[in-house]
Amino acid sequence: MMKKIIFTYMLFVILLGTSSSCSDYLEVEPKNKVSANAVLSDPDGIRGYLANLYYQLPIEDFVYFPRAGYNARGNTGSLSLSQYSLEAIHSEWPNWNEFNNQWWDKGYKLNRNINLLEESILTVDFSEAERTQIEGEIAFLRAYTYYGLVKQYGGVSIITENQEYTTDWESLRVPRSTEKVTWDFVLSQLDIAIDKLPESRHNEDETKRRGTKWAAAGLKTRVALHAASIAKFWNQAPLSGEAVSKGLVGMKASEAEHYYKETIEAAEMILNSGSFNLYMPEPASPLEAAINYQNLFMNPNVASTEMLFMRGYGHAGGPLAHDYDGWNNPNQTGEGFPHVGRTNPVLGLIDLYENYNTPGESSPIITTTDGQLHDGEFNDAIPYKRFSSPEDIFEGKDARLFASIIFPGSIWKGTEIVIQGGIVKPDGSVIGSKDSYEHNGVTYYTYGAETPNRYSGFDGTPNMTRTGFLMKKFLDEGSRINTWLQSTTDFADIRYAEVLLNYAEAVAESGYGSILLATKALNDIRKRAGHTTIIPLTLENVLRERSVELAFENKDYWDLIRRRNYHTIFNNFIKTALVPMIDLRGPEPAFIFVRKNVPGAQPNTFSERDFYRSIPRINNNGLIQNPQH
Amino acid sequence: MKSIRTFSIALIGLLLLNSCELTELDNYNGPNATIHGGVYDQETGELVQQDIINGMAIEYIEHGYDNPHTQYIVVKNDGTFRNNIMFSGDYTIQPVRGNFVPIESVEIKVEGDKIQNFNVQPYIRIRNVVIQKQDNKVVATFNLAQTVTNNVNTIGLFAHAEMNVGEPLNLVAAKININAVSNDVFQYRLEINLEANSSTLKSGKEYYFRVGALIDAPEAKYNYAPALKIAI
Numbered sequence: 001m002m003k004k005i006i007f008t009y010m011l012f013v014i015l016l017g018t019s020s021s022c023s024d025y026l027e028v029e030p031k032n033k034v035s036a037n038a039v040l041s042d043p044d045g046i047r048g049y050l051a052n053l054y055y056q057l058p059i060e061d062f063v064y065f066p067r068a069g070y071n072a073r074g075n076t077g078s079l080s081l082s083q084y085s086l087e088a089i090h091s092e093w094p095n096w097n098e099f100n101n102q103w104w105d106k107g108y109k110l111n112r113n114i115n116l117l118e119e120s121i122l123t124v125d126f127s128e129a130e131r132t133q134i135e136g137e138i139a140f141l142r143a144y145t146y147y148g149l150v151k152q153y154g155g156v157s158i159i160t161e162n163q164e165y166t167t168d169w170e171s172l173r174v175p176r177s178t179e180k181v182t183w184d185f186v187l188s189q190l191d192i193a194i195d196k197l198p199e200s201r202h203n204e205d206e207t208k209r210r211g212t213k214w215a216a217a218g219l220k221t222r223v224a225l226h227a228a229s230i231a232k233f234w235n236q237a238p239l240s241g242e243a244v245s246k247g248l249v250g251m252k253a254s255e256a257e258h259y260y261k262e263t264i265e266a267a268e269m270i271l272n273s274g275s276f277n278l279y280m281p282e283p284a285s286p287l288e289a290a291i292n293y294q295n296l297f298m299n300p301n302v303a304s305t306e307m308l309f310m311r312g313y314g315h316a317g318g319p320l321a322h323d324y325d326g327w328n329n330p331n332q333t334g335e336g337f338p339h340v341g342r343t344n345p346v347l348g349l350i351d352l353y354e355n356y357n358t359p360g361e362s363s364p365i366i367t368t369t370d371g372q373l374h375d376g377e378f379n380d381a382i383p384y385k386r387f388s389s390p391e392d393i394f395e396g397k398d399a400r401l402f403a404s405i406i407f408p409g410s411i412w413k414g415t416e417i418v419i420q421g422g423i424v425k426p427d428g429s430v431i432g433s434k435d436s437y438e439h440n441g442v443t444y445y446t447y448g449a450e451t452p453n454r455y456s457g458f459d460g461t462p463n464m465t466r467t468g469f470l471m472k473k474f475l476d477e478g479s480r481i482n483t484w485l486q487s488t489t490d491f492a493d494i495r496y497a498e499v500l501l502n503y504a505e506a507v508a509e510s511g512y513g514s515i516l517l518a519t520k521a522l523n524d525i526r527k528r529a530g531h532t533t534i535i536p537l538t539l540e541n542v543l544r545e546r547s548v549e550l551a552f553e554n555k556d557y558w559d560l561i562r563r564r565n566y567h568t569i570f571n572n573f574i575k576t577a578l579v580p581m582i583d584l585r586g587p588e589p590a591f592i593f594v595r596k597n598v599p600g601a602q603p604n605t606f607s608e609r610d611f612y613r614s615i616p617r618i619n620n621n622g623l624i625q626n627p628q629h
Numbered sequence: 630m631k632s633i634r635t636f637s638i639a640l641i642g643l644l645l646l647n648s649c650e651l652t653e654l655d656n657y658n659g660p661n662a663t664i665h666g667g668v669y670d671q672e673t674g675e676l677v678q679q680d681i682i683n684g685m686a687i688e689y690i691e692h693g694y695d696n697p698h699t700q701y702i703v704v705k706n707d708g709t710f711r712n713n714i715m716f717s718g719d720y721t722i723q724p725v726r727g728n729f730v731p732i733e734s735v736e737i738k739v740e741g742d743k744i745q746n747f748n749v750q751p752y753i754r755i756r757n758v759v760i761q762k763q764d765n766k767v768v769a770t771f772n773l774a775q776t777v778t779n780n781v782n783t784i785g786l787f788a789h790a791e792m793n794v795g796e797p798l799n800l801v802a803a804k805i806n807i808n809a810v811s812n813d814v815f816q817y818r819l820e821i822n823l824e825a826n827s828s829t830l831k832s833g834k835e836y837y838f839r840v841g842a843l844i845d846a847p848e849a850k851y852n853y854a855p856a857l858k859i860a861i
Contacts, residue, residue, distance in 0.1 A: 154649070238847040240848055241699075344802075376828040377828045378830070427752075565661050572796070572797055572798060572802075605683060608683070608848075618696055618698070619695070619696055622696055625699070628686075
């Protein structure tokens with residue numbers, strides 16, 4: 001009996017083994033999925049498919065974190081790109097210095113999805129106009145994708161046709177193109193997009209959130225300026241090795257001129273179209289300018305004339321919302337979100353903002369009566385300026401400071417934000433750790449209040465700022481955030497102000513284009529911020545304006561990379577903080593400010609190899625690795 | 630019935646083992662070799678001082694693989710290097726991105742305890758270095774003898790509590806842009822004001838001071854004199 005069962009069993013195994021491979025008995029269409037062909041043979045299906053491609057685009061917005069990647073939600077730590085630049089530092093990890101973010105696999109997955117779309121639209125019944133539009137959209141998505149690749153890896157494998165799976169690996173390997181060819185490829189795709197895409201779509205929402213002629217032209221100003229900068233500044237941080245000698249990374253200085261011209265041409269197309277303008281270009285006062293500028297980022301939809309391309313968010317509580325408010329609210333208005341106060345703007349950025357009295361130059365925060373800049377720990381001998389109210393030290397600064405940054409004494413959501421880092425006792429000694437001190441019958445606390453829920457800085461815990469500053473730009477002052485995924489603020493990816501600045505930089509760097517128009521571009525942005533004095537077009541003015549106007553929009557990091565000065569700035573470099581203290585030395589208590597290194601921050605040095613990322617799995621894909629990786 | 634289950638498990642197990650060749654042992658040797666040596670000035674025979682952070686590197690590629698990864702050894706401040714966990718085998722090895730005129734790669738066989746020195750021509754030799762505390766300053770004087778015709782880009786005096794002090798690791802630096810060809814009789818002078826830096830260089834403590842000079846050449850690193858410990 002037993003033997004017979006075993007025999008039957010064996011027979012069954014053998015039969016199954018021999019028959020399954022040559023029968024299609026098991027190859028059935030799954031009933032719970034829609035097949036690719038069904039989706040991509042129908043215009044509505046294609047729209048759904050496109051939405052997914054836009055979702056995958058390498059847009060550096062509220063859900064982009066260098067470590068966790070694009071579209072990262074949940075507990076990312078909020079290690080954002082602005083903390084890698086000269087804009088901010090992280091409250092919990094001030095010494096984070098990891099340049100390891102990879103987008104290779106996801107980038108090529110997106111590329112494959114775009115190729116699949118292109119392949120299948122050939123078989124779909126479109127009108128001629130519809131077909132042109134979708135071809136333009138494919139070019140736009142492809143350009144955005146390869147821009148994401150080339151700025152991280154240099155020259156990459158350009159794959160524009162869908163590869164069929166085969167075990168003949170060699171036939172699937174596509175060598176890297178040179179960096180120049182890759183940039184040119186991105187620009188040529190944008191030219192196709194500019195040519196074929198419509199200027200607008202059925203409604204405002206769709207116009208601003210899908211590729212249009214103007215989105216493509218705006219992206220082109222960004223891409224061409226990036227390429228021009230790499231060509232021009234490559235020699236400031238030259239690399240060597242096989243990837244360099246084959247041109248896979250790096251470009252010749254003589255190429256710069258051509259790319260600056262491309263930037264100028266694309267920008268002039270937008271400037272001369274008359275379709276765009278800055279939001280609220282002529283405020284009556286700096287106060288009004290500050291309100292306008294804050295609103296522009298709290299809800300970019302109010303500023304449709306300034307938007308070339310946006311990313312939409314919605315459905316609080318769901319996967320299309322984000323946590324920007326949660327991560328960045330001051331501790332006092334944390335409202336129950338578990339991790340707050342993460343992105344801390346640094347003093348170096350605050351110093352850049354102009355004062356209305358001294359137009360055209362940075363106006364560093366002066367903390368002493370001698371008018372000199374004193375950096376370093378509190379020193380009893382230094383004549384500190386004394387303020388009755390901490391916000392007075394920022395008086396006269398550019399409206400955008402007040403709209404972008406919460407500083408000591410700011411009113412936010414109806415609460416005065418208390419940021420204080422110590423007490424100077426009447427004898428000139430300092431209390432810098434959690435303590436209290438009684439003076440003339442009043443009790444003073446190191447951090448400005450007795451309990452942590454009543455202050456927002458300096459006690460060393462991750463929810464407190466360690467620079468004296470907190471984020472305001474992009475935060476929704478009207479919202480209450482007590483759990484995850486409650487923010488639905490949209491992100492302005494390409495806005496008119498950036499196009500103006502790209503234009504001004506290209507003209508200032510190259511001398512091509514119109515100096516008149518570029519000067520106007522620069523000053524229009526300043527006028528919108530409440531400035532009334534015209535300043536000349538100089539590179540220094542343009543770059544300062546860029547840092548201020550585009551602060552926290554994830555541009556500064558790439559500016560340092562493309563202009564090849566990351567390694568000279570981040571060389572044994574420590575970011576700085578502004579620490580307010582209550583000074584009990586005089587007859588009346590007053591606030592003084594100490595400019596010093598961010599507490600807990602160590603010197604940071606950037607390695608030149610990190611101008612490019614390492615290419616993963618070169619043993620498999622046969623590609624030439626980037627220098628020093 | 631039970632025997633069927635045993636039988637099936639055995640069958641599956643046998644198949645798995647066969648397909649993955651799990652029965653074979655990895656019989657390659659571990660990294661049982663050592664390599665060490667120094668980067669020497671070909672004229673004076675002295676070690677050429679380096680930086681650890683962002684300093685020169687020694688690149689090596691093991692032979693016998695397709696598209697091999699380049700590996701690196703970091704060189705210590707004093708110009709020596711050591712890797713105690715190296716696989717025995719044939720390598721192409723080359724010191725790169727240093728403070729000396731680039732040299733060709735060499736083919737070597739690494740086995741047991743391998744000593745590999747490199748003789749190089751440093752871009753700049755820093756001579757007659759005197760670093761002294763004078764009143765409220767630390768003053769360094771020195772001569773430069775450059776061995777190539779390029780400009781000297783920058784000279785600097787660097788201070789740090791660690792002996793690995795240098796351009797990428799310092800508490801205080803006094804740097805001057807030269808951007809000119811140096812001559813070997815001119816006495817260069819750099820100073821660090823201790824009073825102005827009293828919050829970083831605390832009086833009564835000892836710090837390392839080191840003089841460096843950078844040639845204007847692609848990927849060049851600073852040339853240094855040895856660090857000196859001074860109590861301030």
